[in-house]
Structures are given as C-alpha cells and as structure tokens.
Amino acid sequence: MLIIFYFAIKHYRRPQITHNLNNNYPEYKPTVTVLVPIYNEAIVINKTIEAILQSDYPITEILVIDDGSTDATTDIVQKNYGNNKLVKLISKKNSGKSNSLNIGIKNAIGEIIVTIDADTVFHRSTITHLVSHFSDPDVGAVSGNCKVGNIINQLTLWQHIEFVTSNNLEKRAFDVLQCITVVPGSNSAWRKRVVQNIGYYHYDILAEDAELTIRILNADYKVMYEDRAISYEESPETFKSFIKQRVRWSYGILQVAWKHRWNIAHSSNKTLKYFAIPSMLFSYLLFLTSPLIDVIFIASLIEGTKSIYLFALLFYVTDFLNSFVAFKLGKENMKPLLWIFIQRQVYRYLLAYVTWKAVLMALKGVHVGWNKLNRSGNNVHKI
Structure with a gap:
C-alpha cells in the first residue's frame, strides 16, 4: 500500500505529462473511431451514443457493432441515428465481444480506436483526454478513469469505493512504473496500427482487454492512465450478478497469466x-487466505498478544489514509468513506468466494462463458 501510495502521488505531481498534454500538442488531432460493441442493450444504448455525440473532440465515426441482438437494440439505433452520418451500424451473427471489436477495428477509419461498453456514459472531454497521449509515438494504449454511475444501494456504493481507490492509486502508480496490466474496454483508447501489428483481440480469453494490454507492454509500447478521461458505468446491483461478473473477471485474469x-x-x-504481476498474485493470495487470516487474528486476540492490536491499528489507519488520499485525488465526496471499515470486512469475503470459485474452475478446466449481465438502466449520470 505504501509503495503504491508513493508512486500515485508521484503521478499526481507530473503536470507536464498528466495535465498539460493538450497545451503542449494543440495541433495533434488524429482521426478517431469509437467502437460500441452491443448485445441486447435496448435499455441503455441511446444514452451511450448520445454522450459520445456530445464529445468535444471531432470524432471521425461511431461504429456500433451488434452481436446478434434479440431485442430492440438495433431498431433503436436505426430509428434514432439512421440519418446521422457519424453513426454506422454493423450487424453480425452472435460470436462474442472480441470478434465484434476486431470487426470494428478492421472497418475503422480512425488512427486511434476508442472503445466503450454499451452501459457506459462518457464525459464530454473524455475522448479528448484519452487521445492527447498518443502525441507520443511510443504510446500504444491509454486507460480512462472508470466510475460507478448507478450508486443505488450498499453493494454499488462498495463498488464505488473500490473503483475510486483502485483507479486513483493503483492505476496512477502503475502508470509511473509503466506496468498497467488492464486497460478496461469500457473506457480505453488504442493505437490502431499497434493493435493490428500484434494480432488484434484474441478469442480464447474472457479478459480480452487485459490480454491485449499485456501484449502491448511486451511489444515495448507505453500504456498510460488518464484520470481526466472519466466514464460512468452500470455496476452489478445484486450479489448474484456481482458474483457472476467477478468470477468472469477473475477467471479471465487467470487465463491471461497462464x-x-x-x-x-x-x-x-x-x-x-x-x-x-507479483502484486496481482499477492492480491489473489490475500483473497484466498482471508478466512484463515481472520481465524489467526481472532486466536491472537484470545491469547492476548499485544502486537496484534498494534498491527491491526497500523493496517487500518494506513488503509484509511490511502483511501482518503484516493478520494481526494479523484475529487470525490468523502461521505462513502464512513463505510470503509465495513466495506473492507464484507467485500473481501465476497472477493474470497469469487477468487476460490475462479481458481477451482480453472483447476478443473471448467469452461466459463461471458455471462452478460442484464442492464437496469440505472446509470444516473447526466450527459
């Protein structure tokens, strides 16, 4: 935590790179294609496209790639944007998100590819901030700043805390260290030429964005994090959907690592x-052993070992300070931090369950499908 905290602050203090790129390269305006892969997104697709159209960057085109939707998604796109020259609908048989993205890239005009999920809403300046980093020819991909747009219950509030602390500390630190392992497909930008040269998205991985990110790093390109490129997405609102999503994420990351x-x-x-990679493995190990850690902790309390009280106090104070700084860097409302202690206790057991389930499924060779979540349309962020 302290190492990540140090480099996160270092990132925040790099105004020449993270805050003044547009001023340094005012003439840099590459062509940009926005890819929106969709599958049964009737509830959310209209708001997503509207937000993209209101971007302050002169985008070249928006490619909406329909993966064989069975609801009214394509009808909505055709009805509302059929006469809009920027929006182009590509329909195909159901074959997965990676295939949709690859088809989009192959048909794209833009030098820079921006990807967004159908439940996500971009801020007006998001694309501008993402694209600005590509003025450096060594940059292969840029990660945006993902936020929860549907904070409607305790679970989504806890996810909000996780997103803020993860993006505003880990992503900043990993940017400085040049080892960002996941550029999220819901808010990302890629240099088209680089993606083509390293072989597009692969179909055999659930975490297709993480897998592509690793290949870009191994090809010696830079992967950056842009905190001003803000997006709001719909997070799982029930424990069942949360478990389903996180098992897919965990299983996908294990696939990438292997x-x-x-x-x-x-x-x-x-x-x-x-x-x-050691940091990621440590996180997995921590989730897997968290029940055992608590048993040892309770046993130590019963035995009356004084050092365990000091260690626990040090840990929770450090964790709270890191979380406080993360919220401060993100200019977030501090009120959710009142839940930080309870969130840490309950949330890690959810993640422990998810991690154990993903690991056991991987060891057994069980196939895990995409398991797309149903949209609620509760993303309350205003365009």
Missing part, C-alpha cells in the same frame, strides 16, 4: 515482471 507466463517471465519490462 497464457503469457513465459512472455512475462522473459519480459524486458522489469516492473511488469517484478512488481505488477
């Missing part, structure tokens, strides 16, 4: 090899 184990071990990117 698939690229040799490449990572021999990577020239030392921070990826010696910091980011």
Whole structure:
C-alpha cells in the first residue's frame, strides 16, 4: 500500500505529462473511431451514443457493432441515428465481444480506436483526454478513469469505493512504473496500427482487454492512465450478478497469466515482471487466505498478544489514509468513506468466494462463458 501510495502521488505531481498534454500538442488531432460493441442493450444504448455525440473532440465515426441482438437494440439505433452520418451500424451473427471489436477495428477509419461498453456514459472531454497521449509515438494504449454511475444501494456504493481507490492509486502508480496490466474496454483508447501489428483481440480469453494490454507492454509500447478521461458505468446491483461478473473477471485474469507466463517471465519490462504481476498474485493470495487470516487474528486476540492490536491499528489507519488520499485525488465526496471499515470486512469475503470459485474452475478446466449481465438502466449520470 505504501509503495503504491508513493508512486500515485508521484503521478499526481507530473503536470507536464498528466495535465498539460493538450497545451503542449494543440495541433495533434488524429482521426478517431469509437467502437460500441452491443448485445441486447435496448435499455441503455441511446444514452451511450448520445454522450459520445456530445464529445468535444471531432470524432471521425461511431461504429456500433451488434452481436446478434434479440431485442430492440438495433431498431433503436436505426430509428434514432439512421440519418446521422457519424453513426454506422454493423450487424453480425452472435460470436462474442472480441470478434465484434476486431470487426470494428478492421472497418475503422480512425488512427486511434476508442472503445466503450454499451452501459457506459462518457464525459464530454473524455475522448479528448484519452487521445492527447498518443502525441507520443511510443504510446500504444491509454486507460480512462472508470466510475460507478448507478450508486443505488450498499453493494454499488462498495463498488464505488473500490473503483475510486483502485483507479486513483493503483492505476496512477502503475502508470509511473509503466506496468498497467488492464486497460478496461469500457473506457480505453488504442493505437490502431499497434493493435493490428500484434494480432488484434484474441478469442480464447474472457479478459480480452487485459490480454491485449499485456501484449502491448511486451511489444515495448507505453500504456498510460488518464484520470481526466472519466466514464460512468452500470455496476452489478445484486450479489448474484456481482458474483457472476467477478468470477468472469477473475477467471479471465487467470487465463491471461497462464497464457503469457513465459512472455512475462522473459519480459524486458522489469516492473511488469517484478512488481505488477507479483502484486496481482499477492492480491489473489490475500483473497484466498482471508478466512484463515481472520481465524489467526481472532486466536491472537484470545491469547492476548499485544502486537496484534498494534498491527491491526497500523493496517487500518494506513488503509484509511490511502483511501482518503484516493478520494481526494479523484475529487470525490468523502461521505462513502464512513463505510470503509465495513466495506473492507464484507467485500473481501465476497472477493474470497469469487477468487476460490475462479481458481477451482480453472483447476478443473471448467469452461466459463461471458455471462452478460442484464442492464437496469440505472446509470444516473447526466450527459
């Protein structure tokens, strides 16, 4: 936590890179294609496209790639945007998100590819901030700042806390160390030429965005984080849907780690090899052993070991300070931090269950499908 905190602050203090790129390169205006892969998104698609159209960046086109929707999604797109020259609908048989994205890239005019999920809403300046980093020819991908747009109950509030602390600390730190392992498909930008050269998205991985990110890093391109490129997405609102989503995420990350184990071990990117991957493995180990850790902790309390009280106090104070700084860096309302202690206790058991389930499924060789979540339309962010 302290190492991540140090580099996150270092990132925040790099105004030349993270806050003044547009001023330094005012003439840099590459062509941009926005990809919106969709499958049964009738409830949310209209708001997503409207937000993109209100972007302050002169985008070249919006490619909406329909993966064989069975609801009214395509009818809504055709009815509302059929006469809009920027919006182009590509329909195909159901074959998965990676295939949709690859078809979009192959048909794209833009030099820069921006991807967004159908339940996500961009801020007006998001694309501008994402694109600005590509003025550096060594940049292959840029991650935006994802936020929860449907804070309607305790579970989504806890996810909001997780998103803020993760994006505003880990992503900042990993940016400085040049070892960002996941550029989220819901808010990302990619240099088209780089994606083409390294072989597009792969179909055999659930975490297709993480897998592509690792290949870009191993190809010696930079992967950046832009905190001003803000998006609001719809997070799971029930425990059942949360478990379903996180099992897919965890299983997908395990697939990526296994698939690229040799490449990572021999990577020239030392921070990826010696910091980011060990940090990820440590997180998995922590989730897997959290019930055992609590048993040992309770046993120590019964035994009356004084050092355990000091350690617990130090841990929770450090964790709270890190969370406080993360909210401060993100200019977020501090009120959710009142829940931080309870969130940490309950949330880690949810993640422990998810991690154990993903690991056991991986060991058994069980196939995990995409398990797309049903949209609620509760993303309350105003365009």
